[in-house]
Amino acid sequence: MTALHALSLREAAARVRRREVSATELVRDAFARIAAVDGRVGAFLTLDEAGALATAAAVDRRVAAGEDPGPLGGVPIGVKDIICTAGLRTTAGSRILERFVPSYDATVTARLRRAGAVIVGKLNCDEFAMGSSTENSALGTTRNPWDGARVPGGSSGGSGAAVAAHECHAALGTDTGGSVRLPAAFCGVAGLKPTYGRVSRYGVIAYASSLDQVGPIAREVADVAVVLEAIAGHDPADSTASPRPVPSYAAALDGSVRGLRLGLPREYLVEGMQPDVERGVRAAVAELERLGAAVEPVSLPHTEYAIATYYLIATAEASSNLARYDGIRYGLREPRPALTEMYEATRAAGFGAEVKRRIMLGTYALSAGYYDAYYLKAQQVRTLIRRDFQQALARCDALVTPVAPTTAFRLGEKTADPLTMYLSDIFTISVNLAGLPALALPCGFDGAGLPIGLQVIGRPFDEATVLRIGHAYEQATEWHHRSAPP
Amino acid sequence: MAITREEVRRIAALARLRLEPAEEERLTADLGHILEAFARLSTLDTSAVAPTAQVEEDRTAFRDDVVANPPASEALLANAPARDGRFFRVPKIIE
Numbered sequence: 001m002t003a004l005h006a007l008s009l010r011e012a013a014a015r016v017r018r019r020e021v022s023a024t025e026l027v028r029d030a031f032a033r034i035a036a037v038d039g040r041v042g043a044f045l046t047l048d049e050a051g052a053l054a055t056a057a058a059v060d061r062r063v064a065a066g067e068d069p070g071p072l073g074g075v076p077i078g079v080k081d082i083i084c085t086a087g088l089r090t091t092a093g094s095r096i097l098e099r100f101v102p103s104y105d106a107t108v109t110a111r112l113r114r115a116g117a118v119i120v121g122k123l124n125c126d127e128f129a130m131g132s133s134t135e136n137s138a139l140g141t142t143r144n145p146w147d148g149a150r151v152p153g154g155s156s157g158g159s160g161a162a163v164a165a166h167e168c169h170a171a172l173g174t175d176t177g178g179s180v181r182l183p184a185a186f187c188g189v190a191g192l193k194p195t196y197g198r199v200s201r202y203g204v205i206a207y208a209s210s211l212d213q214v215g216p217i218a219r220e221v222a223d224v225a226v227v228l229e230a231i232a233g234h235d236p237a238d239s240t241a242s243p244r245p246v247p248s249y250a251a252a253l254d255g256s257v258r259g260l261r262l263g264l265p266r267e268y269l270v271e272g273m274q275p276d277v278e279r280g281v282r283a284a285v286a287e288l289e290r291l292g293a294a295v296e297p298v299s300l301p302h303t304e305y306a307i308a309t310y311y312l313i314a315t316a317e318a319s320s321n322l323a324r325y326d327g328i329r330y331g332l333r334e335p336r337p338a339l340t341e342m343y344e345a346t347r348a349a350g351f352g353a354e355v356k357r358r359i360m361l362g363t364y365a366l367s368a369g370y371y372d373a374y375y376l377k378a379q380q381v382r383t384l385i386r387r388d389f390q391q392a393l394a395r396c397d398a399l400v401t402p403v404a405p406t407t408a409f410r411l412g413e414k415t416a417d418p419l420t421m422y423l424s425d426i427f428t429i430s431v432n433l434a435g436l437p438a439l440a441l442p443c444g445f446d447g448a449g450l451p452i453g454l455q456v457i458g459r460p461f462d463e464a465t466v467l468r469i470g471h472a473y474e475q476a477t478e479w480h481h482r483s484a485p486p
Numbered sequence: 487m488a489i490t491r492e493e494v495r496r497i498a499a500l501a502r503l504r505l506e507p508a509e510e511e512r513l514t515a516d517l518g519h520i521l522e523a524f525a526r527l528s529t530l531d532t533s534a535v536a537p538t539a540q541v542e543e544d545r546t547a548f549r550d551d552v553v554a555n556p557p558a559s560e561a562l563l564a565n566a567p568a569r570d571g572r573f574f575r576v577p578k579i580i581e
Contacts, residue, residue, distance in 0.1 A: 103561035196541050210540050236554075239547045240540075308524035319501060326502075329574055333567030339577045344504035353512075356503055360494070360513055361520060363501040377527050379537030384530070386538060418516055419523055435541030460541075 004029040006483070009075050009169040009223035013116075016074035019063060023056035023074025027118050030076035034120070034167045037486070042142045043152075043162035045081050046089045047121040052076065055118045062116075070116025071226055077112060078162045078171040081122040082129050083214065084203040085109050088119075092205045093127040093137035096325050096332045096350030106203025107238065108172060108214050108231045115230035120168055123158030127352045128322065129179055129207045131155050132424040135415055136354045143411070144186060145484035146450055150408040153186030155179035159217045160187035164484045170218040170227050176207050177310055178403070178428025180215040181440035185403035185453020188442045188484065190470065191217040192224050193428075195461045196435035197242040199228075200235035208317035211310075211432040220480055221441060221470040225249035228463060244461055252464035253471040258292030260469065263396035267303035268427055274406045280444035280452035281402045284473065288400065291476055293469075298396060300388040303430060305381050307422055310429040312365045312378035319362030325350060357418060382433050389434040393459045398469055401427055403440045403453030427455060437463045439470045442479040451479070488521035489514060 004012070004026055015021040031049050038044055059074040079085060082092045084102035086109075091097045105113070112119065126136035134142045134157025142157045144150040145165040152161040156173025160183025163171050173180040175193035184191025192215045199214045206212060216227035229249050235241040264285060269278055289295050327333035327346035334345035351359070365374035392399060404424055414421040431438045436457055443454035454473070458466035474480050491514045498505045498513075505513065559572065568575035 100565055101561075103558040103565075104555065234547065236547075236549050240542060241547075242542075243547055302530075305527060305530065308527050311520070312524065312527075323502075327567055328576055329562070330565035331567065335568075335577075337577060339579050340502070341504075342577050343502040347502055348504040348506075351503070353509075356505075356509070357513065357516055359501050359503065360497055361517060364489070364493075364497050364517065364521075367497065367500060373528070374524070376537055377532060379539060380532035380535040381527055381530060382538040383535050384532070386541065419519060433538075 005033040005166040007169065008220050009072070009218055010226060012075050012169050013071065013073055016059065016063060016069060023059035023118060024053065026074055027052050027056040027076055027120070030120055030168060037165050038167060040143065040148060041145055041161050041165045041167070042140050043123055043158040043165065043167055044078070044121045045091060045124050045139055045158070048088050048119065051088065052118050052120045059116055059118065070114065072112065072230055073116030075117055075170070076120045076168045077117045078121055078123045078159060078168040079109060079119055080125050080156050080159050080171065080173045082125055082174055082205045083109055083172055084205070085119060085122065088122065090122065091139055093125045093139055094350065094352070094355070095138045098139065098332065100330055104203060107200035107235045109203065111231045123162055123171055125158055126155035127355050128205065128318070129155040129174055129176055130318070130354050130358055132178070132182055132421055133414065134158065135411065136352060138352050144408045146188060147408065150410055150450070151186065153183035153408060156217065157183045160184050160189060160191065163187070163189045163217050163219060166483070170216055170223055173215055173217050174204060175213050175215050175432065176211045176314060177432050178425045180217060181403050181428050181438060181453070181455060182424065184217050184440040185451065186408035188451030188482065189217055189219050190221050190224050190439065190441040190480070191215060192228060192439045192463065192467070193431065193437060194228060194232065194463055195437045197240050198232050198437070198461065198463065200238040200241040202235055202237035206321040208314040209321060210317060211314060221439070221467055221474050222250060222253055225253060225467045242461070247464055249464055249467055252468045254468065255472050255475050256292065257288055257469055257472045260293045260397045261395065262288060262293045262295045263298035263392050263399045264295055265298050265300045265392065265399055265401055267300050268401040272405065273402070274446065276446035277402050277406060277452050281454055284443035284454045285400055287476060288469070288473060291472055296396070298392040298399065300392060300430065302381065302384045302388050306385055306430040306433065307426060309378045309381045309385060310425070310433055311361065311422060312374050313382060315358040315362030316365045316375050317362070319359045319366060322355070322359055354418070385430050386434040389436060397465055399457040401455045401457065403427060403455045407446045407450035407452055431457055436460060437466050439466045441470045441474060444479060488518045488525070
């Protein structure tokens, strides 16, 4: 018999609905699982067992009364610690917010609750979501469930690791340059970065506001679709959250890719990639062709400029967003007699090395004399990168690429050189610059037994096609049934 | 080097970051390498390209300006690093 924590999100919700299992049993099982494995994985920064059991009891009462508990009714879900949860500590992985308790829920948190989800705790991440390995968290180390000597990817590393280790059935992450897709790929699970504007950012601690999106991570594509449907849609509290209606993403999963035209960008299969990754992605493309999709080569010629463009725009926005951490109304304060000294001492003590590096780079790119050469230039190249995708997606329904040039790397392997770490994002960042939806899902394993990630990139607001392709591939393959070692 | 130690000090002051000498040295080297790598952007001719600040195609949504969130001053003040009753305590601003 399958353990409760190993069930898919949909199956767990269906059993609650059919009264075969109670929400309370699911939640107790999740906490038992967390107690058994999280000492090794380190996915959670904060647990809320009392709150989760109270929510579960409320779901059970609704089910007993014959009411609909909601599409996520009774299901244990984890939330990245950059997303506000009322009354539950939210740190962004930073010393500066180590004791911060939000007075309100982010819109996505409120929508999870409205859909009946049970929030079990808060998941580790790189400080302010700045990183590709979760090693920039000031509050804990998260390890890859497939190999504890390796990183889970980042910045939503706790989210990817918790789902892969069966500590919750799904999790929310955020993706500014690949931060949902990279941990999904490194941990062998599915993760979606929605179109910019598909999901509200209200109550999500800001990193780079023109790039940030919240996205679900789960063990199956159909579970990702169910969570997306619960959190997507307009929000009066976020004027960039699109008023376009939210379709039924689950209904789009018809198992077929027949007749779809898929583009294979030649700049994404390059020299220097890990050979197993290239093999895995090429085999996945062949499988999609076998399933009836037409595959053709396309070109995204400005790909080589994406890292520079992203790291100038994202850091410029970050330097502005992080100016709010001043030690006045919340967060850490290093007491000093004078105001400016207090600001400088507080920020020096509260921010880690990578956050300082990005604030410095962004401040430089925005400063007098450099604005045109760096920030404005990057915004212009962003237009060119976006045009590349518009042209490719005018011909193709979706693009298929690797998520990253390698599988999960070792803890400490890339921390000495920031540029080397930035290159982990080379296949994911352009998607954020162009504002497109993209799905990561497993497409095989390398020689060391580590998962390989496939990326499916779609047209704006066409999450349905991206999920449909991922789901059809998943139906035809067995990768998603493999679990990390217990 | 693409950036000098003096510039690093000036940027740190703008960003309200107090840096230790070792941090200054490390950041001068790191930012130098990063900016050298990013110099490739200058090889692209973008004289006829409009900048992109936001990818949004939909019009900005407007709503009535009404207070929707309930008052939560106690919850907000509970996060204050220093408070005095219902006030935030701050260092002296005017000498």
